[in-house]
Every structure is written in C-alpha cells, then in structure tokens.
Amino acid sequence: MSAALANQIAAGEVVVRPASCVKELIENSLDARARAIQVHLREGGIAEIVVIDDGQGMDEQDAALAFRRHATSKVYEPRDLVRIRTLGFRGEALASIAAVARVRLTTRAVGAETAVRVAVDGGEMGPLETVGAPVGTRIEVRDLFYNTPARLKYLRTVQTEQARSVEVVQQAALSRPDVAFSCQTEHHVLFQTPGNGDVRTVLAALYGVGEAKQLLELSAASNDYRVHGLIGRPTQARSSRGYAHLFVNGRPIRHPGIHQAVIQGYQNRLMVGKHPMYALYVEMDPSLVDVNVHPHKAEVRFSEEQDVARLVSQAVAAALDGTLLAATPVRTRQPHATTVQPLALDWRGARDGQVTPANTSPMPAPADKAVREGLTEMYRTGEPARSSGRPEPTKAQFADESATPAHHVSSGDVEPTDRDGWPADWSLRPIGQALGMYILADDGESLYIIDQHAAHERVLYEDFSRKLRERGVFAMPLLAPLELTLSPVAFARAMAVQQELADMGLTYEPFGAQQIVIRAVPDIWQGLDVERLAVDVFDDLQALKGDSVIEQMRLCVATRACKAAVKANWTLSPPEMEALCRSLVKCQDPFHCPHGRPIFVRMTNGELERAFRRIV
Known part of the structure; x- marks a missing residue:
C-alpha cells in the first residue's frame, strides 16, 4: 500500500467534512498559544478554508515533519495519554487533511527572521520556500475531497456545511474567551470576539448584547472539581439545545448526563420542551476524565460522573435561588369540577353564527379572542378561519402543551392510525364539555372523549x-417590525432559506451582521406572541440537519402555528364544540395531534354495555 493511499484511508477517521478540518486546525492554533485566530470559509469550507493565527509558529524542520503521519510534538511518553492537556495532539491530522485536499502552509517561528512555506497536493509535498510573513501560522485548505469523489458526493449542502463549520468556531471562541476569534465567509464577517477573557462578551457577540446581559453567573467547587460559567434565566430558555455549551478542561463536549443535571438545577422553572441557555466550564485533574472515548473527542467519560452532575445541579440551583427571577409561564392545571355542560345551555342569542360564550367562561384574553373568533368562523363556514388585518404582536403567555410527549393508552382504547374502514360520512355530535379539557361526543355507535387542544x-x-x-398562505404585515439577533449558525441558515420561509408567510431581511428584521408573519399567528413563535422557528432552523431542510421547515412552521389551538381549561360554547368536531372529522388524520399524541379515546356501545354489566 502506498503512503498516499494510507493517508487517504486515515483521513476517513479524522476528516469527515469541512468542519472536521476547521476543528483540527483551530486546535493546533490554540496549542501553539495563539492569542488571535481568523477563520475564512468559502463555499462552506468545501472550496477553501483558511486559518490564520499569531502563535509560536514552526521552523523549517517542524514544518516538514508536520505533514508526516504520527508526527507530534505534544505526546512524548505513554503516560501523557492519560493526562492530556492539549487539544489537537493527534499527529495524523495534518497528514490526513493534506491527503484529500490541496494544502499550503506558511509559518514563522518566534525569533526567526523569515518564514517558510510548503505546499502539499494530495499527500505529495513540494519543496520548502523561504518567504516573508508575520510570526504565526497560516494554513490554506482548498478543494477538499477533490481526489476522493465518493466522500465529496456525500457532503451536505453548502449552507449545511457552513453552519457546521461556523458552529465549530463558535465553540472554540467560547472555550477560550481569552483568544480573539474572527469568522467570516466570502460575503461578510459572521462574528468577532475581543479576546478579553470575559465569557459574557463572547456570548454577546454570538447571541446579542440583550441576551448576554440577562445571563446569571455561577461558581462552585469540591475537592476534585470546579464549575463556573453563565446560565440563562428561565425566560431565556429555547426550543433547541443549540444554545447549551459545556466545556471540560477547555474542551467543548456533549454530555447528556451533565445537560440533565443542569435541567434538574432549574427544578420546575422551565417550561415543558424548553432547554436552558448556558456556557458551563468544568475543571478537574486530567487523570479524572478520559477524552479518548470518542473519535473526535466530542464526548468524555468521568471517573465519578455522579459527583460532577451533583455539583453542576447544585451550582445552577444556587444561582437561580439567589436571583429575583421574572415570572415565567408554567404549565399548571387548576382544579376543575367534573361537570358536563348540556347543549341546551348557551344557544340563546347564537344567530347567524354569532356565538354567545358560556356563562362560566372568563373574559377572553387577546390571544383567546382570536382563537374564539376562528372557531366562530369555522362554525359559520365549516372551514378554519383565515386571519386578516394588521394587528400588533401581543405578549400573551400560554402553556406549551404542544411539547408534551406522546403518552400510552391501553390497546383497547387506542384510535386507529389511518381512516381505512371508517365511513366517509363519519360525523361527531358533541354532547358537552368535561373537566374544562375534553369534549364528549358520539357518532351513534360509540362514545368519544376528545382532547380539545389536540383536536384543534x-x-x-x-x-x-x-x-x-x-401556496395559499397569507403573510400578515406587522405594524412594528420585529428585530431578532440570531446565532451565527441560525443567521447563516436563515439567509439560505429566506425565500422559502417567505413562501410560508414569514418575511424578513438582514439587519446587521447577525440581526434580521421581520416584516410579516403567517396569518395564522394572529393574536399570538409572534416574537416568541419567530424565535422558536429560528431555533428549530438551527437544529435541523440533513438535505430535507426545506421540508423540515414546512413542518416546523406548521407545527408552530398549532399554538393557536384552544387550551385546557377553556370553556367552549356548544357552537364552538360543534365547529371543532365538524372540522376534526374532515381531517386526513383525525386520530393524532401533530406531535403524535392521541386526540380521542373511543368506547364502543358494546364496551359500555359490558362496563355497566348490561351484557355478559
């Protein structure tokens, strides 16, 4: 086997996509004690990646050795492998990158009068040249996978690869707030950090000054571990985990156990389906953590994971307990009498589709009013209402019931998964409402207990x-345009799908390096907290993966529109219940809500007779 082929095979483990190259090169820069690092991406890093640092640089001999397999200056003896203090200690990284790309290295060591330049094309090294350059290292990686078309074929879109590369730079900037980072594409600078050692300024560069100012500091220590950093208030929780950052001895990692410990520290302050924003730093003796359990060192194994998790949870709880927090909406259920409202009530005054609310209904809030008007229109026309007008976005708070996971129902009560075998003229006759949450209805053969929120x-x-x-979605113009600051990853993706989201009724335009201004939202969001819904949509956008991003976004926007559904403890009038039942039976899937939860529990006449012992 030739050396070039061996390097290409080795590259399969280290170099998976442009983000892999960016990670390896940044880690080498940090290990070279760089104080400023610039990252330039062209076509998401597929066409070109340039990493420039002001580190210690290399002399002519080290520059030549850097591209040899298993050559490293960071590991000297076996015991160094269990006390790893560097990041990019793998010697084969540069050799693997150079085996599948065109690489040019320009470096000047501290104290050297000149720099050295070497080019490596597909693993073949050219002659060393003496050139002029500042102290530090500049590595240019062009045409990634040009000589391995099978790997090039399986790369994602330019936008997806760019988002992953930017995320790597973002993690590196958070891991080392004392280093100034700059990340830019061929079009503009995505973000810059000052390198002043303050984590809050890094988060301000990534997510905006407003978000960074609200973050709470935490710090705790035990005999073996120390944890410190910043956590978000409950009101800053997001629908994506992309705003949660964990670092162990300066290395960005993923660890579900520690993430769950953070959530436990919030106790009941988080809404269901929301994830906290944080940047947490855990420090310990390197011998107490194994960083070699993952090929890309994205995961670690602690010698005493429970001790670390307990310390993190206690630190989060202490930070939140010591701060006066703004009230956040929490899913609660008020005691409700077990009553059924007969249809004979509330019909007086209901002429021409004008619904008279039940006597027990509270005065509807702005969001409630919009939903009730929609039900009224459904009752009058038989179709869901289409919003119109130019209302200002409201700040109504509501429980995020749509995030509730699917629950199990006994096999005898589970509704079918499709409409096969169900009559085409199936209809439901509402009988009344129970517990403020369920509609009781029958179809002449069975009794149905319908979750009104899931049905709507x-x-x-x-x-x-x-x-x-x-393409019948109408955009609802906002009286006051809404400005949002996005993360670099979310901003890059938002710009890539700007037209597609406009077709869904969400129109916006760039307004600064990481800011957008939203001009219109889908008309079905009328009367809701459009700012919160928009933030959730862009959080979802940041978390999407794969090639079917547009289809996934259609699902996200449609699912977010479901927040307009009626909630638990809303007393519905008979015409409102009738409108909801009439629309439900027309659905393609009237059995499950968009999140997979059952909409109703069905009891046939035979099951009822057996339950009451009318038949044996």
Whole structure:
C-alpha cells in the first residue's frame, strides 16, 4: 500500500467534512498559544478554508515533519495519554487533511527572521520556500475531497456545511474567551470576539448584547472539581439545545448526563420542551476524565460522573435561588369540577353564527379572542378561519402543551392510525364539555372523549399544511417590525432559506451582521406572541440537519402555528364544540395531534354495555 493511499484511508477517521478540518486546525492554533485566530470559509469550507493565527509558529524542520503521519510534538511518553492537556495532539491530522485536499502552509517561528512555506497536493509535498510573513501560522485548505469523489458526493449542502463549520468556531471562541476569534465567509464577517477573557462578551457577540446581559453567573467547587460559567434565566430558555455549551478542561463536549443535571438545577422553572441557555466550564485533574472515548473527542467519560452532575445541579440551583427571577409561564392545571355542560345551555342569542360564550367562561384574553373568533368562523363556514388585518404582536403567555410527549393508552382504547374502514360520512355530535379539557361526543355507535387542544391542533396543522402546499398562505404585515439577533449558525441558515420561509408567510431581511428584521408573519399567528413563535422557528432552523431542510421547515412552521389551538381549561360554547368536531372529522388524520399524541379515546356501545354489566 502506498503512503498516499494510507493517508487517504486515515483521513476517513479524522476528516469527515469541512468542519472536521476547521476543528483540527483551530486546535493546533490554540496549542501553539495563539492569542488571535481568523477563520475564512468559502463555499462552506468545501472550496477553501483558511486559518490564520499569531502563535509560536514552526521552523523549517517542524514544518516538514508536520505533514508526516504520527508526527507530534505534544505526546512524548505513554503516560501523557492519560493526562492530556492539549487539544489537537493527534499527529495524523495534518497528514490526513493534506491527503484529500490541496494544502499550503506558511509559518514563522518566534525569533526567526523569515518564514517558510510548503505546499502539499494530495499527500505529495513540494519543496520548502523561504518567504516573508508575520510570526504565526497560516494554513490554506482548498478543494477538499477533490481526489476522493465518493466522500465529496456525500457532503451536505453548502449552507449545511457552513453552519457546521461556523458552529465549530463558535465553540472554540467560547472555550477560550481569552483568544480573539474572527469568522467570516466570502460575503461578510459572521462574528468577532475581543479576546478579553470575559465569557459574557463572547456570548454577546454570538447571541446579542440583550441576551448576554440577562445571563446569571455561577461558581462552585469540591475537592476534585470546579464549575463556573453563565446560565440563562428561565425566560431565556429555547426550543433547541443549540444554545447549551459545556466545556471540560477547555474542551467543548456533549454530555447528556451533565445537560440533565443542569435541567434538574432549574427544578420546575422551565417550561415543558424548553432547554436552558448556558456556557458551563468544568475543571478537574486530567487523570479524572478520559477524552479518548470518542473519535473526535466530542464526548468524555468521568471517573465519578455522579459527583460532577451533583455539583453542576447544585451550582445552577444556587444561582437561580439567589436571583429575583421574572415570572415565567408554567404549565399548571387548576382544579376543575367534573361537570358536563348540556347543549341546551348557551344557544340563546347564537344567530347567524354569532356565538354567545358560556356563562362560566372568563373574559377572553387577546390571544383567546382570536382563537374564539376562528372557531366562530369555522362554525359559520365549516372551514378554519383565515386571519386578516394588521394587528400588533401581543405578549400573551400560554402553556406549551404542544411539547408534551406522546403518552400510552391501553390497546383497547387506542384510535386507529389511518381512516381505512371508517365511513366517509363519519360525523361527531358533541354532547358537552368535561373537566374544562375534553369534549364528549358520539357518532351513534360509540362514545368519544376528545382532547380539545389536540383536536384543534390537528385541524390547524392540516389547514396550514394544505395552504403551504397550495401556496395559499397569507403573510400578515406587522405594524412594528420585529428585530431578532440570531446565532451565527441560525443567521447563516436563515439567509439560505429566506425565500422559502417567505413562501410560508414569514418575511424578513438582514439587519446587521447577525440581526434580521421581520416584516410579516403567517396569518395564522394572529393574536399570538409572534416574537416568541419567530424565535422558536429560528431555533428549530438551527437544529435541523440533513438535505430535507426545506421540508423540515414546512413542518416546523406548521407545527408552530398549532399554538393557536384552544387550551385546557377553556370553556367552549356548544357552537364552538360543534365547529371543532365538524372540522376534526374532515381531517386526513383525525386520530393524532401533530406531535403524535392521541386526540380521542373511543368506547364502543358494546364496551359500555359490558362496563355497566348490561351484557355478559
């Protein structure tokens, strides 16, 4: 086997995509004690990656050795492998990158009068040249995978690869706030950090000054471990885990156990389905953590994981307990009498589709009013209402019931998964409402207990999805444009799908390096907290992976529209219940909400007779 082929095979473990190259090169720069690092990306890093640092640099001999397999100046003896203090100690990284790309290295060591330059093309090293350059190292990686087309074929879109590369730079900047980072594409600078050692300034560069100012400091220590950093208030929680950052001895990692410990520290302050924003730093003796359990060192194994998790959870709880926090909406259920409202009530005054609310209904809030008007329109026309007008976005708070995971129902009560075998003229006759949450209805053969929130979610979801397919979604202009600061990853993706989201009714334009200004939102969001919904959509956008980003975004926007559904403890009038039941039976899938939860529990006449011992 030739040396070039061996390097190409080795590259498969180290170099998976442009982000892998960016990670290895940044780690080498940090290990070279760089105080400033610049990263330039072209076509998401596929066409070109340039990393420039002001580190110690290399002399002519080291520059030549750097591209040899298993050559490293960071590991000298076996015991160094269990007390790793460097990041990019793998010797084969540069050799593997050079085996599948065109690489040019320019470096000047501290104290040297000149720099040295060497080019490596597909693993073949050219002659060393003496050139002029500042102290530090500049590595240019061009045409990644040009000589391995099978790997090039399986790269994602330019936008996806760029987002992953930017995320690597973002993690590195957070891991070392004392180093100034700059990340830019061929179009503009995505973000810059000052390198002043303050984590808050890095987070301000990534997520905006407003978000960074609200973060809370925490610090705790035990005999073996120390944890410190910043955590977000409950009101800053996001629908994506992309805003959670964990570092162990300066190395960015993923660790579900520690993430769960952070959530436990919040106790019941977080809404269901939301994840906290944080940048946490755990420090310990290197011998107490194994960083070699993952090929890319993205995961670690602690010698005493429970001790670390306990310390983290206690530190988070102490930081939150010691601060006066703003009230956050929490899912609670008020005691509700077990009563059924007969249809005979509330019909007086309901002429021409004008619904008279039940006597026990509270005065609807702005968001409630918009939903009730939609139900009224459904009752009058048989179709979900289409919003109109130019309302200002409200700040109504509501429980995020749509995030509740699917629960198990006994096999005898589970509804079918499709409409096969169900009559085409199936209809439901509402009988009343129970517990402020469920509609009781029958179809002449069975009794149905319908979750009113899940049912309305399904109706809105299918209506909005149909409009998306037919391009019948209307954009609702905002009286006051909404400004949002996005993370570099979310901003890059938002710009890549700007037109597609506009087709879904969400129109925006860039307004600064990482800011967008939203001009219009989908009309189905009328009366809701459009700022919160928009933030959730862009959080979802940041977390999406794969090639079907557009289809996933259609699902996200449609699902977010379901927040307009009626909630638990909303007393519905008979016409509202009738409208909801009439729309539900027309759905393509009237059995499950968009999140997979069952919409109703069905009891046949035979099951009821057996339950009451009318038959044996």
